[in-house]
Amino acid sequence: MDNMELEKIFSVAIEREIEAHEFYLAVSNKVINSDVKRVFKELAQEEMGHMELLTRFKNDPSMVMKIEMPQKDYKIAEATDLPKFDIAMKPADAIALAMKKEQESVKFYRGMAAISKDAKVKSQFEYLAGMELGHKQRLENVFVEIGYPEVF
Amino acid sequence: MIFVIGSNTTEAHPIVSYYIKRAVKKGAILIVNDPRKIDLTQWATMHVQHKVGTDIAYINGLMNEIFKNGWEDKEYLRDHTENPDEIRKWVEDYPVEKASEICGVPVETMKKVAKILGEAKVASVCYTLGITEHICGTDNVKTLANLQMVLGNIGTYAGGLNPLRGQNNVQGACDMGALPNVYHNYQAVDNPAIKEKFEKAWGVTGLPTKPGYKMPTMMRKALDGGTKILYCIGDNTIQTEPNITHSIKEIEALEFFVCVDIFPTITTAYADVILPDCSWGEVDGTFTNTERRVQRIRKVIDPPGDARPHWWVLQELAKRINGYDLGFASSEGVWEDMRKTATSCAGITYERLEHVGLQWPCPTLEHPGTPLLHTSGNFTRGKGLFHHTDNISPAEMPDETYPFLLSTGRRLWHYHTATQTRNSIGLEKLFPEELMEISPLDAQKLGIKSGDLVKATSRRGEINLKAWVTDRSAPGVCWCSFHFVEACANWLTIDRFDPVSETAEYKVCAIKIEKIADGKEPVSLIRRQARP
Numbered sequence: 031m032d033n034m035e036l037e038k039i040f041s042v043a044i045e046r047e048i049e050a051h052e053f054y055l056a057v058s059n060k061v062i063n064s065d066v067k068r069v070f071k072e073l074a075q076e077e078m079g080h081m082e083l084l085t086r087f088k089n090d091p092s093m094v095m096k097i098e099m100p101q102k103d104y105k106i107a108e109a110t111d112l113p114k115f116d117i118a119m120k121p122a123d124a125i126a127l128a129m130k131k132e133q134e135s136v137k138f139y140r141g142m143a144a145i146s147k148d149a150k151v152k153s154q155f156e157y158l159a160g161m162e163l164g165h166k167q168r169l170e171n172v173f174v175e176i177g178y179p180e181v182f
Numbered sequence: 183m184i185f186v187i188g189s190n191t192t193e194a195h196p197i198v199s200y201y202i203k204r205a206v207k208k209g210a211i212l213i214v215n216d217p218r219k220i221d222l223t224q225w226a227t228m229h230v231q232h233k234v235g236t237d238i239a240y241i242n243g244l245m246n247e248i249f250k251n252g253w254e255d256k257e258y259l260r261d262h263t264e265n266p267d268e269i270r271k272w273v274e275d276y277p278v279e280k281a282s283e284i285c286g287v288p289v290e291t292m293k294k295v296a297k298i299l300g301e302a303k304v305a306s307v308c309y310t311l312g313i314t315e316h317i318c319g320t321d322n323v324k325t326l327a328n329l330q331m332v333l334g335n336i337g338t339y340a341g342g343l344n345p346l347r348g349q350n351n352v353q354g355a356c357d358m359g360a361l362p363n364v365y366h367n368y369q370a371v372d373n374p375a376i377k378e379k380f381e382k383a384w385g386v387t388g389l390p391t392k393p394g395y396k397m398p399t400m401m402r403k404a405l406d407g408g409t410k411i412l413y414c415i416g417d418n419t420i421q422t423e424p425n426i427t428h429s430i431k432e433i434e435a436l437e438f439f440v441c442v443d444i445f446p447t448i449t450t451a452y453a454d455v456i457l458p459d460c461s462w463g464e465v466d467g468t469f470t471n472t473e474r475r476v477q478r479i480r481k482v483i484d485p486p487g488d489a490r491p492h493w494w495v496l497q498e499l500a501k502r503i504n505g506y507d508l509g510f511a512s513s514e515g516v517w518e519d520m521r522k523t524a525t526s527c528a529g530i531t532y533e534r535l536e537h538v539g540l541q542w543p544c545p546t547l548e549h550p551g552t553p554l555l556h557t558s559g560n561f562t563r564g565k566g567l568f569h570h571t572d573n574i575s576p577a578e579m580p581d582e583t584y585p586f587l588l589s590t591g592r593r594l595w596h597y598h599t600a601t602q603t604r605n606s607i608g609l610e611k612l613f614p615e616e617l618m619e620i621s622p623l624d625a626q627k628l629g630i631k632s633g634d635l636v637k638a639t640s641r642r643g644e645i646n647l648k649a650w651v652t653d654r655s656a657p658g659v660c661w662c663s664f665h666f667v668e669a670c671a672n673w674l675t676i677d678r679f680d681p682v683s684e685t686a687e688y689k690v691c692a693i694k695i696e697k698i699a700d701g702k703e704p705v706s707l708i709r710r711q712a713r714p
Binding site: 063064065068069103104105106109120121172175177178180181182 | 337356361363364367368525526528542543545546548549550552555556557558560561562563564565
């Protein structure tokens with residue numbers, strides 16, 4: 031794998047992070063609930079952080095990606111319906127929407143890894159999938175804590 | 183640090199009390215807040231004997247002192263609560279001196295409790311019916327939630343606000359939707375999308391669009407024809423509800439009354455039809471305990487005679503009423519329906535429950551269950567919201583005619599209305615009859631000694647029972663349980679309810695006590711019976 035190819039991989043990943051950042055920023059400006067607004071702003075900020083990290087990798091091919099791969103995938107995003115965006119959406123729906131987006135990213139990078147023939151390229155995509163899986167899991171943990179209220 | 187309030191844990195929750203005592207042995211600080219000198223006070227670092235029905239003033243006073251000394255969790259308040267400035271302002275109305283006057287706890291004691299709570303790394307609050315069985319029960323709980331948020335004790339190990347559930351499966355019954363306004367796992371009846379979801383899952387149409395009545399409303403509506411039929415499963419309604427004389431009138435006003443129970447009770451005596459029930463050892467199923475842990479129970483013996491499990495009886499009724507087959511072949515089928523329609527339990531299968539229980543939320547087969555909620559500091563609504571609560575006096579306080587305050591509860595030896603435990607020879611022998619607890623000071627004034635027969639009278643009824651003169655109750659306060667129908671506290675209790683939960687104020691009503699006859703048994707026998 032040459033540096034050009036590596037750059038391409040990171041460019042794709044960076045583009046996805048920018049897209050996610052812009053999405054969360056846009057929805058944070060639209061929603062009514064101040065907590066949902068805060069959640070989306072925080073997510074936008076996090077995506078910016080991911081983008082910066084990936085940019086550093088893109089610019090310095092000598093950097094080695096060392097991502098702690100999550101040991102388990104509880105597949106909560108997979109078991110949850112994608113909530114419709116609504117300006118009056120609740121915090122749990124906002125988190126559900128975000129974890130579904132992370133699920134898509136995991137699927138995307140795993141798909142890229144699966145079709146990559148070069149072992150190093152495959153490995154980079156697997157790392158990226160692992161990174162997104164970590165994000166998905168963190169959001170899933172938050173969702174489990176707020177998504178099933180005992181209200182009666 | 184464990185803060186127990188309104189919970190006679192040893193007698194009503196012996197297993198939980200075992201864990202509390204074990205924690206004390208390992209060095210935990212235990213503060214027991216209870217108007218009575220209950221057994222757990224023997225293990226407590228401090229026993230705070232506040233007056234019955236003054237919990238809000240007491241807790242608001244503690245919060246006032248916590249803020250005054252800067253012991254609040256500032257970071258938690260800033261990051262995870264919505265209106266921290268408001269709670270700080272609200273509790274300014276309760277300086278400890280004022281709170282002390284209302285709740286009867288000395289100022290220095292209140293300051294000491296606030297300091298212990300404020301300086302503790304983490305504190306767990308356990309409460310139960312002593313908090314909820316008041317006309318201000320909902321506000322009592324909100325006040326405790328305020329306290330735990332002020333201290334940042336939510337979502338942390340050994341912290342939290344822990345309601346100790348009144349029965350072994352009350353959590354499971356609520357989870358299953360045995361409530362008037364929700365389906366499985368708290369999915370609202372009046373939400374059209376949820377209605378549609380259940381209609382699709384069950385292959386039916388026309389599910390209700392409005393919540394039903396809570397139990398007190400259900401009973402009250404019997405008198406004006408709003409409730410015509412009552413189907414009562416394993417509940418000794420007449421003995422359990424406050425003001426038995428009135429409850430009987432309500433039950434008598436029904437057009438049709440069905441009881442499902444394992445033994446005859448005062449309630450089954452009024453039933454048009456009694457269906458035989460299975461006991462816990464005669465059925466398969468699940469119990470869900472107070473920590474949301476779903477556990478398997480297994481049938482060990484066949485039920486007697488024609489007794490059948492609830493799910494079978496209800497399925498047969500559905501078939502015979504409108505030809506609808508619920509399609510269950512076993513209790514596991516009922517649980518599978520729960521899994522399909524309530525994602526919080528979707529990952530819990532009978533197979534996974536084979537060895538140990540699982541705590542919901544457990545949304546997928548891969549998920550290990552959730553022992554602690556809100557660890558990230560998030561709440562369903564976003565940030566935590568403080569509620570404004572003020573002290574509310576009980577509906578009926580002692581006066582010249584009825585000079586004693588009666589509080590009620592449970593005893594170690596008996597369970598609920600003793601439908602099961604009075605049919606157990608051993609337990610019946612250990613605690614064969616109800617006793618009225620009277621303070622030594624009051625007993626002396628009335629010329630009563632332990633074992634004497636007394637008559638307790640309220641505006642709603644009277645009971646005769648033996649006296650137990652004990653310092654467990656403060657002067658002016660009497661106490662008895664609702665286990666024994668012939669001397670049940672609910673002949674006396676008042677049918678006034680919390681406006682939100684509709685829980686009755688079982689913990690306070692006014693009574694008078696008269697001596698009827700001298701006791702014939704030695705006082706030592708009464709003492710031996712009474713102590714848990």
